[in-house]
Amino acid sequence: QVQVAESGGGSVPPGGSLRLSCTASGSAFSSYALGWFRQAQGKEREFVAAMAWSGGGRYYADSVKGRFTALRDNGVKSVYLQMNNLKPEDTAVYYCAVDPTGLATGGRAEYAYWGQGTQVTVSS
DSSP: OOOEEEEOOEEEOTTOOEEEEEEEOSTTGGGOEEEEEEEOTTSOOEEEEEEOSTTSOEEEOTTTTTTEEEEEEGGGTEEEEEEOSOOGGGOEEEEEEEETTSOOOSOGGGOOEEOOOEEEEEOO
16 A cells, blocks of 8 residues: 655646645655646546656656656655646646556556645636
């Protein structure tokens, strides 16, 4: 069982920045694949960003390319989502997801463990 927890959400004006954090338990963190998803009110949960096992590839949704960056720090078992130039359409609950096999590249079904989510609101 892997425990996953997000933090760092909040409310910012358009054009602002936020950095989300996610911690995951387990001694094999460096081999995990990690993903970020979001779910806006009344919509399906959608892919935002993914990182394969440490040293593997990174993937981004077209809607966030050039604005969001996914980072990981294996030493503290954490993954981050740096979000810049935020837009109102980025408003959603953001979720961190973990695939212990290290192979996931962004499909929802690939991730076995999920956090509870953190709210991001972009509004003037």
